[in-house]
Amino acid sequence: METIIYVGGLYAGGVRGMAKTAKNIRKAALRQIPKPLADRTVFYHLRGGIDYEKLSFKHRMMMKMLYEQVKKQPVGEQDADTRAMIETYGQKVSFVDLACLDNIVKKLEGYPA
Known part of the structure; x- marks a missing residue:
């Protein structure tokens, strides 16, 4: 199993930098990844400022x-x-x-x- 930890700021409903990262690792979040992968994905919301x-x-x-x-x-x-x-x-x-x-x-x- 591959573990990827991605940390990005939330801006206007999207995760900043996710699209660029997804191109590099061929994975992303929610709407951007296939359902089988999304079902195995764990998301944590860490508030910033x-x-x-x-x-x-x-x-x-x-x-x-x-x-x-x-x-x-x-x-x-x-x-x-x-x-x-x-x-x-x-x-x-x-x-x-x-x-x-x-x-x-x-x-x-x-x-x-």
């Missing part, structure tokens, strides 16, 4: 449009991620939790070296 001051103009505008859209949602329809985005919009914030790596390490310990 955002610093609006460091975003490019294009990305700031994308985030502004997303913010304007989601803040119109009724509070009862907002999930925790949406509420966090609304509350922290325009700020520098980190959601990094290194303890989330524990599950990945445990999974990898079961694979042969």
